[in-house]
Amino acid sequence: MKIALLGYGKMGKMIEKIALDRKHEIVLKIDRDNADELTAENLQKADVAIEFSTPSTVLQNIELCFKAGTPVVVGTTGWHNEMTQIQQQCGHYNASMIYGTNFSVGVNIFFHLNKMLAMIMNSYPYYEVQVEEIHHTQKLDSPSGTAITIADGIISNLDAKAQWKNVLVSDDHPNNETIATDELLIESLRIENVPGTHTVIYDSEVDTIEFKHTAHNRNGFALGAVLAAEWIKDRKGFHSIEEMFDFNKQ
Template sequence: MKIALLGYGKMGKIIEKIATDRKHEIVLKIDFDNLHELTAENLKQADVAIEFTTPSSVISNINVCFDAGVPVVVGTTGWYDQLDEIKQQCEDGNHTLLYATNFSVGVNIFFHVNKILAKLMNNYPYYEVQVEEIHHTQKLDSPSGTAITIAEGIIENLDAKKNWANVLVADGKDSDDNVGNSALLIESYRMDSVPGTHTVIYDSEVDSIEFKHTAHNRNGFALGAVLAAEWLNDNTGFHSINDMFNFDI
């Protein structure tokens, strides 16, 4: 496939390597220093675009892909308050988009088991649940998109939780966990060089159950994004990564 890379930062560079190893061709690379090259005309050379930029540029980049009629895989996080609007636009214009808060295969297995665990824990209301996420200090959004997906998976399945609240825990200071009983607390920590660690903790007076995913590097996210680009070759319309994995247990 001919791939356009929108964003050539940490993720864009790894995606380039994995895509070329899988015999794809990178026909366009857009970053901050050549933004003028991001035109619908230039994008039309590509079969698919892969977008890993910033929360402030992702929406206009999606729109250029729509204008060019090029399917787009969106990895950028921090724009989901506009998700419904983009979905509508995508469907109205017969465009193709796949987004994921996290493209790693392991994390998507984690998302699925997280839901099953939350459903099970309805029977044990004396456990209080909380989510923790740790990322590198350059991360712009908080909580992480992955933590939001984990929280939504719990809220959909655990009757006691109705919404989530986030606390960014600075410099090891204790979080303010005064978020109300029906809110699920997400604690965000920022530490040097951590690609992404997410833990769901069910805590009671007698014990704790911790369910944890640790990314060792960014390769898993990049591979998932390339697999999604390949999947869009045979699938059109608006999709989340759940449609690609389609777990049935």
């Protein structure tokens, strides 16, 4: 398969390595310095594009893929509010796209179990729930896209919560925000050189249940992105990574 890499930072480089190991070919690499080479003509040389750039460049790059008719895997986070607009655009151009806030198998298992746990916790309303996410200090968006997916999974299954509220905390800035009872708190911490960690915490007077995922490195995200490229190549429409990991079938 011929792949275009849109974004050649930490993830782009890791994806290149895994794609080559899986006998794919990289026909285009776009980064900040050569963004002008991202043309329809160049994109059409690829069977699939894999987009891991920045929140401020992702929307434009997706639209270019739609116009070129090149299926696109999007891993960039931080554009959650534009989701409906992109879905409509995808339909308008009869294009192909798969999006995931997190492409790792482990996190997708976590997403699935998180929803099941939220459903169970409806029967135990004396537990208060919150989400905590910790990432390295270079991360541009907050809360993480993964934390948003976790929060959405809780809100759609736990009657007590209607929306999430994010608070960025640090040693200097502890959380002093007031959280309404129907709001789900997402606490974000940014710490030097740490692996990405997501924890769902159900706390009561008598005990605490913690459900936690820790990423040891980026290989899992990169492999998932290449698998998603293989999956989307011959499909049309807007797809989410959950469709690729259909745990309900098992």
